[in-house]
Structure formats: structure tokens, C-alpha cells
Amino acid sequence: MKNKNKNKNKQSCFCYCPECNNELCGTNSFVSDVNGIVTYECSKCEVVSQFNFNVAPVPILIERRDYK
Numbered sequence: 001m002k003n004k005n006k007n008k009n010k011q012s013c014f015c016y017c018p019e020c021n022n023e024l025c026g027t028n029s030f031v032s033d034v035n036g037i038v039t040y041e042c043s044k045c046e047v048v049s050q051f052n053f054n055v056a057p058v059p060i061l062i063e064r065r066d067y068k
């Protein structure tokens, strides 16, 4: 079976901005996904946060940065 580049549109994606609690997955905040470490930049307050998606069931916030 070839499941190459299968679209990862998981419905169970719940990431919230550590600063303003903005929902990050559906708000154009996605920056990058490197080996399951997903970076978001909040579309509201611009705080950058990283989540580890390798440790299911819930993405873990591993870093928060403010670089303005």
C-alpha cells in the first residue's frame, strides 16, 4: 500500500496559543512541521509556539517564543 504524502488533516487537532488562547489549527497560524514538531505563529498576538505531535493523543506545547 502506498500512502505517500497522505494529507494529515486530523480532526483531533487542538492547539491553542499559550498567550491568548487563540485556536491555532484553523486560523492560518501554521508555520512548519518538522518531524512532528509543529510550529505555529498566532494570527492574533504573533506569539510563536511549538507543539510536539509525536506524543499522542494531545499535542504538547514544548516551546513558546516572542520574537517581535
Ligand SMILES: [Zn+2]
Binding pocket: 017, 018, 019, 020, 021, 022, 042, 043, 044, 045, 046, 047
Ligand atoms: Zn495568541
